[in-house]
Amino acid sequence: MNEHSYKVLEFDKLKGVLAEYSAIEENHYKIMNLTPFKDYSSLNRELDILRDFTDFVMYDGGFETAGMKDICKMTEKSQLIGTYLEVDDLWDINYNLRIFRTFKNKLEDLGKYRDLREYFKDVPILRGVEDIINKSIDNNREIKDDASLDLRDIRLRQKTLALNIKRKFDELFEMPQFANVFQEKIVTERDGRSVVPVKADFKGQIKGIEHDRSASGQTVFIEPLSIVALNNKMREFETKEKEEIRKILLRITEHVRNNRDDINAVGKAILYLDMLNARASFGIEKKCVIPNINNREILSLVDARHPFIPEDKIVPLSFEIGKDYETLLITGPNTGGKTVALKTAGLLTLMALSGIPIPAHEHTSIGFFTSVFADIGDEQSIEQSLSSFSAHLKNIQFILDNITKSSLVLLDELGSGTDPTEGSAFAMAVIDYLKDRKCRSIITTHYSEVKAHGYNEEGIETASMEFDVNTLSPTYKLLIGIPGESNALTIAKRLGVSEEVIAKAKSYISDDNKKIEKMITNIKEKSDELDGMKEQVEALKAKAKQDRDEYAEKLRVLEKEKNEILKQAYEKADAMMREMQAKAVALVEKIQKEENKKEDIKNVQKSLNMLRSALQDDKKKTVEEKPKIARKVDYKRGDKVFVNSLNQFATVLKINTSKETVQVQAGILKLEVSMDDVKVIKEKTHKEYNTVSVNRSSVRNEIDLRGKMVDEAVFELETYLDRAMMNSYSEVYIIHGKGTGALREGIINYLKNCRYVKEYRLGGHGEGGLGCTVVTLK
DSSP states (O other): OOHHHHHHTTHHHHHHHHHTTOSSHHHHHHHHTOOOOSOHHHHHHHHHHHHHHHHHHHHHOOOOOTTOOOHHHHHHHTOSTTOOOOHHHHHHHHHHHHHHHHHHHHHHHHOOOHHHHHHHTTSOOOHHHHHHHHHHBOTTSOBOGGGSHHHHHHHHHHHHHHHHHHHHHHHHHHOGGGTTTBSSSOOEEETTEEEEEEEGGGGGGSOEEEEEEOTTSSEEEEEEHHHHHHHHHHHHHHHHHHHHHHHHHHHHHHHHHHTHHHHHHHHHHHHHHHHHHHHHHHHHHTTOBOOEEESSOOEEEEEEOOTTSOGGGOOOEEEEESSSOSEEEEEOOTTSSHHHHHHHHHHHHHHHHTTOOBSSOTTOEEEOOSEEEEEOSOOOOTTTTOOHHHHHHHHHHHHHHHOOTTEEEEESSTTTTSOHHHHHHHHHHHHHHHHHTTOEEEEEEOOHHHHHHHHHSTTEEEEEEEEETTTTEEEEEEEETOOOOOOHHHHHHHTTOOHHHHHHHHHHSOHHHHHHHHHHHHHHHHHHHHHHHHHHHHHHHHHHHHHHHHHHHHHHHHHHHHHHHHHHHHHHHHHHHHHHHHHHHHHHHHHTTOGGGHHHHHHHHHHHHHHHHHHHHHHHHHSOOOOOOOOOOOOOTTOEEEETTTTEEEEEEEEETTTTEEEEEETTEEEEEEGGGEEEOOHHHHHHHHHHOOOTTTSOSEEEOTTOOHHHHHHHHHHHHHHHHHTTOSEEEEEOOSTTSHHHHHHHHHHHTOTTEEEEEEOOTTTTGGGEEEEEEO
16 A cells, blocks of 8 residues: 555545544544554454444443543653652643543443443553542642641641731831832732832832832832841742652652553553544544445445535445456546545545544445555656656556555546547556456546446446536436446537537547447436336335235235124134033032933933034134234334223334234333234324323322312322332322321322332421321332
């Protein structure tokens, strides 16, 4: 693979866009140096992890990326004993350890994303290092007062001293003799010492040390003598504070040094997380998918889009190469989209092989090509004084010298830039060479001879970019199996060029070219005709299937009604026989002691059994057991349906077509109902379902019955408990108020015999007391 191919396919530009999604600067360089994977299994593992991470971001909120840093660089600074990390470095280490801990804990709590969890399973969580840094550094990146006992003592003394200095200045400001001396009654700093701004004309009235003057010379900054000693003491405390902070940083840095390997492991995980997040964020924003990678050098693009062309301005591209044919020859007019098709195929292949999501349909499959070569556009080399054709020849020669069976070759306008006859011959020779080497290639051309060659050769599929001669503009649709037409004279005619010029131009076209163009025109006409016929056939097939399904459904209903009537009649006869047998048994018991009647009893019993058997046989012959016709089921597992017998919506769990039953779940209830009892929710019904369905958000865990009559309250309570059970509440609150106690007594009497209630009690402190009853449901 060469840099030239990366450049013409705009892969480097794509990586530059991707790098902008990275939060860590060091990863920008890694992204710019991305190249296709060399190992098939490694690429698939990377894409599996990326697929998990993308779902994690889209459906589970992802993780916080702000503040991510390369903390491995920071741990390098701690290598030398005696050196210490600055507060900012330690805070960044702590923050990134927290980011990874939060991410990993969230991943474990979710319990899904197996590939993502597997990758990070051995990376440690360093809560101990976090705690040590947290104890000494706050979120403002400052050393805390209680980072050590000595620091706390020093800062306490500093605060006391600062109050004394302020008090001294306040006394100075309040002295009457100094009323006009100060420019402003404020305390500021010069050279780390507290000073006051004094008017230059009155500086002699304040005894002290002059530290600075304003630019205008009107103000002098003086440290009064009464403050000098206090300022000296403050400087002494500041020196002690810095030394104590240095000791604290040394101690924390030593801890970082001792845990360097583990911290680096988290640091590398953070870098990888940033790379994953960059690719996932790019993919989500650009509406990309993570494609399937096959190891058979088959390129199958479905609704592929070039990432640098706005989605609303591009026609998606779909084609396959490497399965039924190895070479795809695309023809058509200039600016018709041939080059965009070529670049889209090449760039999306490079992206997928480098582990980057691609803008295409999820059914897209990219072959594991070991190299991608491209020669696209006018790459004339001024430095080497090469003509356009010479530059193309140099690139093509490099490609032909380096291709293998697993290469993908993309050549734009092959043979252009020289004499058409020789250019066509050269193009056909290159096409044959690539085909003989069994490598996959996509080639564009506008030569008629090359079109005919591609159409007649096995292993080469022709395609064209559609052009609408009525609007004189390309549609950018790729038509597989149809060579492109030459539209130059057609366009010229529609633009008003005289018939004389058009006729003269046609006379110069060779007979061979005329035959080729006529062949192309005929192929296109036949293809359009076949497409129209295909649409008609599909419409007829759909109508026939609909009629067949409707007839089968009507026949099934009629057969079911007929059998149901006969079945009921025989069931009544069978019930009568059972009654007669029961009476016969009673008769037998009554007279069985009479020995001389036993034979008669046996005969009666035998006659009754024979009569019942005859009825059963007659029922089998008359009630026709038709083979069951597979009824049309327009719902599937997981769909919402309406169950008539329950007068409630439910979710389909299982469909048993042999028994013509459906297992559904309505709230906490699971039951099996007849298909005739189920009605599909139409689009307009879906809104109604959202309104009347029972869900936890619409049923609270309490009901207020205050002010109602006992009968009315019990009726509402019964309905509420039914809905609470459906929503799996274990405990609910019934608010009835204190009042006379009649309403509470009526409710308690109902609860004693209610089938839903496990136990109940009066509300406790904070639960409403006597005005509320707490019910535990079964």
